[in-house]
Amino acid sequence: DAGITQSPRHKVTETGTPVTLRCHQTENHRYMYWYRQDPGHGLRLIHYSYGVKDTDKGEVSDGYSVSRSKTEDFLLTLESATSSQTSVYFCAISEYSNQPQHFGDGTRLSIL
Amino acid sequence: AQSVTQPDIHITVSEGASLELRCNYSYGATPYLFWYVQSPGQGLQLLLKYFSGDTLVQGIKGFEAEFKRSQSSFNLRKPSVHWSDAAEYFCAVAARGTNAGKSTFGDGTTLTVKP
Numbered sequence: 001d002a003g004i005t006q007s008p009r010h011k012v013t014e015t016g017t018p019v020t021l022r023c024h025q026t027e028n029h030r031y032m033y034w035y036r037q038d039p040g041h042g043l044r045l046i047h048y049s050y051g052v053k054d055t056d057k058g059e060v061s062d063g064y065s066v067s068r069s070k071t072e073d074f075l076l077t078l079e080s081a082t083s084s085q086t087s088v089y090f091c092a093i094s095e096y097s098n099q100p101q102h103f104g105d106g107t108r109l110s111i112l
Numbered sequence: 113a114q115s116v117t118q119p120d121i122h123i124t125v126s127e128g129a130s131l132e133l134r135c136n137y138s139y140g141a142t143p144y145l146f147w148y149v150q151s152p153g154q155g156l157q158l159l160l161k162y163f164s165g166d167t168l169v170q171g172i173k174g175f176e177a178e179f180k181r182s183q184s185s186f187n188l189r190k191p192s193v194h195w196s197d198a199a200e201y202f203c204a205v206a207a208r209g210t211n212a213g214k215s216t217f218g219d220g221t222t223l224t225v226k227p
Contacts, residue, residue, distance in 0.1 A: 004155075031213060040121075042202060042219040043156075050213055058214060090155055097213040098144045098163070098206050103155030 003027055006091050006104040014112055019078040021107050023091030025071075031094045032074040033101060034058075034066060036087040043090065049074055050097070081111045114139045114205050118218035125193050126226045133188040133221050135203030144206040145186045147177055150220075151199045159201075162186060173197070198225045 003026030013019055023032060031050055035043040035058075045058030047066040055066050063085060065077045078085055088108050092101035115138040125131050137143060144163055148156040160171025167179040177188045186203060203218040 033213075033215075035217075040219060042118075043217040045214060045216075048213050056213065059216075092156075098208065100146055100158040100161050101156075101215065103148075103157070105153075105155050 004091060004093055004102060004104040006089075006107050008107060009105065010108045012110045012112065013081055015082055016080050019081050019109065019111075021076040021089055021091075021109070023074045023076070023104060025074075025093045027093060027095075027102070028071060029093040029095045029102075030071075031097055031099075031101075032068065033092040033094075034064070034074065034076045035090045035092065036060065036085075037090060037106070038087050046076065046089075083111050085109065086111045114143065114207055114214075114216050116203050116205050116216050116218040118201075118203055118221050120221045121219070122222045122224070124224040124226060127195050128192050131188075131190045131193045131197070131223070133201050133203075133223070135186045135188065135218060136184055137186060137203070137205045138184065139205055139207070141208060142181070144208070145177075145179060146204040146206070146215075147171065147175070147186075147188050148202045148204060148217075149173075149199050150202065156202060159188070193223075193225055195225045195227065198223055 005024045007022045033048040034046040044060045049055045049068040091104040094101045117136045147159040150156045162179045200220045206215045
């Protein structure tokens with residue numbers, strides 16, 4: 001299995017607090033992605049990165065920011081969490097943009 | 113913009129029966145196409161992919177898919193379903209060119225297998 005670790009695996013927090021999710025890879029893949037998964041919506045791309053300090057927005061980027069200061073780490077930040085951001089968040093990696101993605105086990109985030 | 117439609121939200125089949133999960137895509141050129149499977153509490157795992165060439169692709173766990181350009185479809189099939197195949201299945205399309213990196217996933221099809 002591809003070496004992808006998401007942390008934390010579960011988090012409960014309150015509306016208005018900042019939250020940072022971490023994705024760590026050991027594969028040295030260039031591309032890293034953050035998705036959210038909600039019932040009836042499949043996976044929706046939040047942000048992705050195509051290299052250190054190179055990121056781009058996905059279809060649901062509002063309210064989220066990302067950073068990638070090292071090849072192996074991709075951080076997703078909710079600056080001021082809202083209840084609508086309660087979801088399961090998945091990180092994925094791929095060697096190239098057209099290659100299959102390898103997924104982490106997800107982070108279940110609940111915002112009360 | 114690219115899009116993916118999985119028309120069936122939920123499918124139930126008997127163990128040993130054949131399976132076909134539908135996927136329709138919208139994209140201006142020949143896309144990269146993928147099928148993934150997700151078991152409860154897990155991330156997604158790649159079943160198979162189509163890039164170019166032979167339109168019938170083989171994947172893991174006995175799955176196959178056929179790319180039909182004229183129908184903009186990439187349906188997943190398995191001749192005989194096992195109880196362990198019960199899971200959620202996602203079709204995905206990856207863009208080429210300037211939008212490389214922006215993959216789009218369908219909403220998923222949940223497969224239930226009856227004994």
